[in-house]
Every structure is written in C-alpha cells, then in structure tokens.
Amino acid sequence: MSEAMLEFRDVSFTYPGDNKPTIDKLSFSLNKGEFVCLIGPSGCGKSTIFRLVNKLLTPDSGHIYVNGMDINEQKSYCGYMPQSDLLFPWRSVAANVRLPLEIRGGMSDAKMNDKVNEALENVGLGGLGNKTPSELSGGMRQRAAFARTLMTGCDLLLLDEPFSALDYLTRLNMREWLSEQWEHENKTILFITHDVEEAVFLSGRVLAADNYPISRLTTVPIPAEYPRTRATLEEAHMVEIREQLIEKLRKEHS
C-alpha cells in the first residue's frame, strides 16, 4: 500500500450551538497521487471536512495528518480552491495567481513572475496575465484560480465544487481539462461535488457521505483507465456505478 497523503483519525466536530455533531469519529485516508471525489447531498458536511483540513475549523477530538504529520505542526500543507473563483478584482490575473507566492515570501520578484507565467501557460492562459479577472470567461477564471492553487506548492489540493457555477458545456470541458492537469501535475486531489456524473468521470474512487452525522465514508472504486472521455461514462459498468451511487445518496437524502 502506498503512503497516505491525508488521513483522518477518529475526527469529531460539532458546530457551536448544535446538539448533534456534524462529523462523528470519522476516519479515512487518501493515498499519494490519488484523485478522490467526496460526494454527498448539499448541507451534509462535505465542506466541513475541507474546513477541518485547512484549519479554518478545529476538530473537537481526533487527529488529521497530512504527509504523515499532524496538521497542527505544519503550515502551508494544502492548496484550497473555493467554489467561486474569488479572484481579487483589483489585481490582474497574473497578480492573482502570484498571491500565494507573495504571502509565503522569500522569492524575488523576477522568480515569482517566471513561476506565474509558467503556471498561466500550463493552464492555457498564456499571454492573458495582464487582463483583469472581469475580462475572462467563467471557465478561464476557474483555470486562473486553479493556477493560483498550484502556486501554494502543496501536493495536496482541496477543490470545493469548483465547477458548480459554470454552465453545462463549460463544465464538461473543465473536467476533462482538470483530469489532464492532474495527470501532469502529480498531485493528490480531494474534490467535493454533488454531481455524481462529475465524480465518476474524474476520480479513481468516490467517497460517498451517505450518512448523517458523517461517521464513515463509503468507498466506491471507479475501474476505468485515464485519460477518460465522455464515451467512458457510457460504458455499461460505469453507468451501473453511477446509478448505484445515485440510489444510495437518494435513499439517504429522503
């Protein structure tokens, strides 16, 4: 078994004022280099898991390890990409992508700009660095946000429904694009979505949050080779997996 990139050990969390926990003694782990989708109905606590990983929330009990180390002993261990791109309108696209480098510090201006230009090139936004975010389309903005996430230099990326605000066709393109990026970049990605099709398309395995409070995550492996295309989704066993997942989540939701 390969090494764990992210590990939850008996993590519990209750929002102040709630009498029921949202996360109850949850344990799960992600291996290095995996692409895993975390799926579940809206409001089930998926985002809470993310907020626990990036320390915006602190667990009541239990431990979270990234790269084998307790997160309380580390800084800058995961890159977070929020649902809306959150590009700062007063910064150019390049300056937005540069933000994590500026915050981390210790890098010359020229070197930062080189890294940013390279990243923009890689996400297909080469030459657009001087534009303002408002001049980009929704899909381009998400790619800029992804480039910004990469600039954190972390091996673990948390993507929180990054395509949910995009129109359907852009979403189809973006998930193929993200899949390619993942193959190049050699990162571990945890991806939140409530779109079952998106989850099946992107991930090596799906973690389904099918109980509340979340005390376990049901693992569903997706046996398909990368790179995948839309045709992959139409194969009989993929359709079956998708239907099973939908059934499972619906039962829990009703």
Next chain:
Amino acid sequence: MKKGKASSYNLPAIILMLVLLMIWQAGAMKLDAAYILPSPLQIVQKLWDLREPLFKAHLPATMEVVGIGLAISVILGLGLAIVMDLNKNVEKALYPLIIASQTIPTTALAPLFVLWFGYGIWSKVLVTVLITFFPITITVFDGFKSVRTDMIELMQTFGADRRTIFIKLKMPAVLPYFFSAIKMAIPLSLIGAAIGEWLGAQSGLGYFSRRMMTQLDGAGVFAPILLLSIAAMVLVAVVGALEERFVHWRNE
C-alpha cells in the same frame, strides 16, 4: 469619459437647469427687489465685480479651513474605522458614541467654538471636522465589514497573517468606499467651513456672505455661495477622476 461614452453630457439635466434659471431670472426681474431676490445675472455680475476680494482673499481662506478640516477628518475617520475593525470591543465602545455624536446640532454649538477657540481658523476647522468625520468613519467601516469572509479565509489558507490580510485584501477592498466617503465629505466640509465663518471670522466666503447681508446686498450674499458650490463641484470632480483612475474594478 476616456472610455468614449456619449453620456458624459446629460442633456435633459442641462435643459432643466436652464429652464429653472430662466424662471428665476424672470421672477426676480418682475419682483424687482435685488436685496431680497437677486436675479441669476445680477449674481454673476456681482461675482465678476467682486472677483478681486473673493478669489484672492476669501476663497483661499475657506479652502484652507476645508483642506485642514478634511485632512484631520480623513486621518481621524480612517483611524477610527481601522481600530474598530481590528478590535470588536473597541467597535462596541466607539460605534454608539460616534452615532450619538451626530445627534448634537453642531451648528447650534458653533458659537461656543468661537468662544473657545477664538476668531481664528481653528473654530472653523472644528466645525468642519465634526460635520465630516462621521460619514468618513462609517462609510469606511462599512467597507471593512463588506470584505467577503470567504476571501479572508482564502488568504488564511495561503498562510496570511492579519497584517497581510489587511494590506493585501482589506485596504484595496475598502478603496471604493473611501472614495465615496470623500465625495460625500467634500460638500459637507464646505458647508461646515461656511457655517463657522458665518458665526465669526475675519475672512472666508461665509464671512463675506454675511457681511453683504448686513449691507442688504442680495447679489453679494449669493455670489460667495455660488463660488462655494462651484468649488465643491470642482473638488468632487477631481476626486471622481482620481477614483476612475484607481478604482477600475467598481461594481464587480
């Protein structure tokens, strides 16, 4: 304007203003009592006749009060907004006091300021500051409150401390609010300065207007006031141009 939009001249507004001025002109000519209601042309004529003292002595005196008063208000307003944003307890302590300070009728107290600070510049500066620091403080503070939590959290996940978040996120985010505040404060500061001068001064547009009043010179009362509003419009336009330059992202 540099964007080449055709809307830089508001034709309906210009027409309406001309019509109103014409009605005023006709009414004043019919009444024929310039000491009560001077006509627009008489006012403009007066402004021209009095250009020497108005532009050389009284406008500079008023602008000095406005400049010093606004500078103090900006520093005070920004300072208060920042400390209230930094510390919840300071906010709880100060916010009600700042609101309450606005219920004090500054104009009614202004004669006292003259007693305290004399006929010099500082009694007028105080009136100006009291009238203008409030919109600046509250508008900038609202700007800080409007900074999106998810953007702050994103900065935190990048490892930003409070200082970095302040400099890289809050300061630029608050800039549009700051410009709005200044644009609101400029006319108020001119009014404040004029009130202060009206109550006791040796120079200034407010003082001059009052002197003309004692001489029953209607057009002479209006001329410095016309100058006051022109000054306000010019200043607001200058700030507007600066805003255009620095806040290209408004409404996003």
